[in-house]
Amino acid sequence: MFRYIVGWLFLAVSVVAQAAVPVCKSFSQQGREVTFHLDNGAAFQLKLCGQSVVRIWYSPDGKLQRLNSSFAVINEELEDVGVVNVNEEASCYEIFTPVLRIRVNKSPLKLQVFDKYQKLIFSDYGDGRTCEGEKKVEYKMLRRDEHFFGLGEKTGKLDRRGETYKMWNSDRPCYGVADDPLYKSIPFFMSNYRYGIFLDNTYKTEFKFGTESRDYYSFEAPGGEMIYYFMFGKDYKEIMGHYIGLTGKPIMPPKWALGFAQCRGMLTREDLTREIATGYRKRGIPCDIIYQDIGWTQNLQDFEWRKGNYENPKQMLADLKSQGFKVVVSQDPVISQSNKKQWQEADSLGYFVTDSTTGKTYDMPWPWGGNCGVVDFTKPEVADWWGAYQQKPINDGISGFWTDMGEPAWSNEEDVDRLVMKHHLGMHSEIHNVYGLTWDKVVKEQFEKRNPNRRVFQMTRAAYAGLQRYTFGWTGDSGNCDDVTQGWAQMANQIPVLLSAGLGLIPFTTTDISGYCGDIKDYSAMAELYTRWVQMGAFNPLSRIHHEGNNAVEPWLFGEEAEQNVKKAIELKYSLIPYIYTYAREAHDAGLPIMRPMFLEYPYDVETFDTDAQFMFGKELLIAPVVKKNAKTKNLYLPEGNWLNYNDKRTLYSGEQWLTVDAPLSCIPMFVKQGSIIPTMPVMNYIGEHPEYPVIFEVFPAVEGQSASFLLYEDEGTDLGYLKDEFLKTPINVKTTVEGFEIAISSREGSNYQLPSKRNMIFRFYVEKSPQKVVIAGKKQKKVKPEKLHDQENIFADAVIWSYDKEMQILNVLVPDSGEALEMSIIQ
CATH class of the missing domain: 3.20.20.80 (Glycosidases)
Incomplete structure (x- = not known):
């Protein structure tokens, strides 16, 4: 209770310390940008980047000028927003999009964002903001059931509520489970109230998620501009889509x-x-x-x-x-002084960060190689x-x-002498991150x-x-x-x-x-x-x-x-x-990661907010690594649906429950959702060792009347063709029927890339008994012994064959991959 009282007093004192509560006197507009002019000379600007994305800029001096263009944001006009109309009421201004209702109260200045159903999503708290010298702080309403996720590479639990975090890239060798800050600064977070915030400020910003009060959270910057982006979405994936629209798509690795x-x-x-x-x-x-x-x-x-x-x-x-x-x-990113030739070359060209107190190249101690010059990549x-x-x-x-x-390295928070470094684009306090x-x-x-x-x-x-x-x-x-x-x-x-x-x-x-x-x-x-x-x-x-x-x-x-x-x-x-x-x-x-928090796939299941010891791997696989010494079991949570143990391919569990499963040292607890198809390949010494490998589709059929599907993606793997539509996609669908299964291979999508060799597809089912027949266009396909089908896997087949291994209870259907559409039935 004491900390909440202290937090309230801090905010109250901060507000009183201002000469006067700012009041909106008028507004001006230029296309997407609407600037509200305050009686204290400040400016508050909204820019509609899209129907669901708003750039918010508070400038105490009213100048709305950046020293440097954004290092992160490369596109602020995500979609056409049409004509932006500002409706002036007696007490507020309002801007409507097909998705949002944005209200700016006049006295005092206060921003509120509602969805189209008039539900309040995001709001300033109190007077919303304070400014003291270069320091700027934003205060936002905090709901009792609000949770926060994000900020990039941070230690501790995924739910950030009740914690404070800083952005200052830090060399933290052997960091603990609560150390902060770490190596990367990504001031982007999401709320379970379906919005995200990206604070586009490169200084040592700080985020306080309810540590000062139960009623508000805050984010602050010690210098630079107070510019942040509000992003609304139906779920976390949509919010991340807005963020990728602003900051760019991830490149693909080889x-x-x-x-x-x-x-x-x-x-x-x-x-x-x-x-x-x-x-x-x-x-x-x-x-x-x-x-x-x-x-x-x-x-x-x-x-x-x-x-x-x-x-x-x-x-x-x-x-x-x-x-x-x-x-x-x-x-x-440095040149050692002992590397005389290159150091002198860079020094003479002015390619090093300088010392603002001397005007000379900054003398940087380095963990190895002796003192160095820091290369100025700006x-x-x-x-x-x-x-x-x-x-x-x-x-x-x-x-x-x-x-x-x-x-x-060696320029953490405590290394204040590094702040005299001057880069081409600014002082180190701005450029460090x-x-x-x-x-x-x-x-x-x-x-x-x-x-x-x-x-x-x-x-x-x-x-x-x-x-x-x-x-x-x-x-x-x-x-x-x-x-x-x-x-x-x-x-x-x-x-x-x-x-x-x-x-x-x-x-x-x-x-x-x-x-x-x-x-x-x-x-x-x-x-x-x-x-x-x-x-x-x-x-x-x-x-x-x-x-x-x-x-x-x-x-x-x-x-x-x-x-x-x-x-x-x-x-x-x-x-x-x-x-x-x-x-x-x-x-x-x-922009969706392969390794996903549970709540990314199950955003409305509050149990997933606390599942920090497991994750989704794509949409179909759930991974629960063992992280305790001598543990031979694992306690984990299965969300909605039915789940099969991927290690034995057969044991079925109902979802929406916590359970304890066996976890011997020889395996990792791993589950696949019923109604999934998992494309696999034979194990090789290295990727690409055998380009003619068969694609093996492990099928975990859906319940009767429903389908499992997967859209297989392939490209050359090392070139930039993926940026130029040089890739292939193969749609696969398996429907469960009363009689068995209907497999549909659709025509391969894409025409600017060809597979390196002919190959087979294998559809693998884990079923307790052999089917009666496999049929294509009314014609029964040939059944062979499991060993023969195995021998045929890497040799392009001229016809469909299938086998059933009674001991392993595995059905394999081998299909020559022609890239053309094919439908077949498995009759049980």
């Missing part, structure tokens, strides 16, 4: 990036890289990527291979490519200079970059400029809203540094961190699988935790095994049992690549 990757802090040698590659292939554990950490360079950041560590890097890359491996190398001339350097290892044969330390973003923009644009029609792979640690246009992410240095085997809480918290990142438009991301922090002294003692890390990490869109220093974390080091369980988890992900890649396309089109 298909190989969805496989597994191996790394460690001291993975900076040719012999070790070759040894790891051999280890994976010898054991038949799938892997696509091997990373090289920052020590691969001769100097920071000359992009030269370290002498003595690499005998023949070009040959190494060629040899690894022949084995199916891609190599991704780290880069830092200066346009820097782009081509940096692009020429980073192209060198690309020409050698690397496949992408890992942009690390872009906060920049977007520094990594401006770097990632240069990396991506220079890559595409010098490597036409090739997808960039770039995984970044520090960024700001809008990063999805340039890069992918990872969640930084998690894990328990004091005792690595006690990192269970950190692993558990990575689930909400990853889910929240997805809500902030980072759909392609990963944790450092194994926890990154902590010396591994006893591999057998670490085996259980490592296994559970990999099982959870298998459902990260990007899956990277990584640990600090020279702590090796290859699967075969943790004992035979761990190796087999880890291999099983990795193979599971590889089998799901057709499913995952389809959802990768949806992430690009709609």
Whole structure:
């Protein structure tokens, strides 16, 4: 109670401290923009970006001028809004759209937004805002049953209510489950009252979700403009659609990036890289990527291979490519002073951030490489200079970059001396949070400029809203540094961190699988935790095994049992690549993450607000990783519908209930919704190893009279054709009837891309008895033994065949994939 009284007094004092309560005296209009002029000289502007999206700008001096254009927003005119009419009443102004009723009360100034049914959605609280010097605070009405989600990569529970968060990109090694801020700043959140807010301010903004009062929440900025966007939607997906409209679509990664990757802090040698590659292939554990950490360079950041560590890097890359491996190398955004030639070059060209107190290049301490100059990526001339350097290892044969330390490192809140840094576009207090973003923009644009029609792979640690246009992410240095085997809480918290990142438009991301922090002294003692890390990490869109220093974390080091369980988890992900890649396309089109909080799919089920230890993987799969030591069961929540245990394919559970299921170390609790189709493929050593692979549609039929469906997406996988309609979509539908099942393969959509080879489709049903027949156009199709059908899988068939494995209770129907429409019946 005391904190609420204090909060009320704080607000009351703030209001009294103002010379007078601002009153609207008049308004002016220019197209979509309506500016309300206040008696104290301030201006309050609304811009209709769309029927459901409003830009709100409060300017105490009335100038409505930005120092810099938005780093995040690239489109403010989302749709035609027609003629914007302002209705003036005695006490207020009102603006109507087909979706919203927007009211601006005159005295005192107060903004309220209603839906078209006159339900109040969003409202200022009290006088709505305070200004003290450069600091600006907005106060908003808080309902007793209101919950908040978002703000990107943040620790703690997904529901932000009752917590305070800051935006200041921070290097937090071995961060705990409640540390804030972290590496990325994404000031976008959503309310269960069906609206979202994006505060477009790059300073150290702060969000207080009911910590000062039960009646209001607030967001504030210590400098810059108070500009925020209000977005209304029927659900969270629609709100995210508005946000992607404002800030841009996520780029798609190369298909190989969805496989597994191996790394460690001291993975900076040719012999070790070759040894790891051999280890994976010898054991038949799938892997696509091997990373090289920052020590691969001769100097920071000359992009030269370290002498003595690499005998023949070009040959190494060629040899690894022949084995199916891609190599991704780290880069830092600095030039070491010990790298005299490049440092002097950048210094003479004025390409470094300067010290505002001396006018000279800022002398930045760095975790390695000695003191450095910080490259100023806000200066346009820097782009081509940096692009020429980073192209060198690309020409050698690397496949992408890992942009690390872009906060920049060692410039957290406590490092106030960094605030004297002056960038081309402004002082560090404004640029800090977007520094990594401006770097990632240069990396991506220079890559595409010098490597036409090739997808960039770039995984970044520090960024700001809008990063999805340039890069992918990872969640930084998690894990328990004091005792690595006690990192269970950190692993558990990575689930909400990853889910929240997805809500902030980072759909392609990963944790450092194994926890990154902590010396591994006893591999057998670490085996259980490592296994559970990999099982959870298998459902990260990007899956990277990584640990600090020279702590090796290859699967075969943790004992035979761990190796087999880890291999099983990795193979599971590889089998799901057709499913995952389809959802990768949806992430690009709609901004929806692959790894989804439960409430994203079930927004009206309040039980899903507290399901931080499980998630949806696409719409059809529910994943509940085990995150407790010695646990052999898992408590989880199943939402509406019926759900099958994906591990045995048959056990059926009713939804809308909590239950406890078996969870031995050999598996991860995983469920598929009844009425789903899951496209899979045979497990390979790496993605693309066998382009002629069959697509296996696992069918979990709907109840009688209803259908299961899936729209399979495919493209070339590494080029930019996906941006030019060069892709294919194959609609699949399976209807459950009284007699059995009706399978409908519709004609393939798309004409600008062709499959690399002929292939088969296999429809797999888990049924207790063999059907009587499979029929196409009244003609019975040939039944064969399971072994024969298996032998035919990778050989393009000339006719439909089917088999039933009585022991496994599996029905397979093999169909040559012609791309043409086909209908067939399974008669039970």
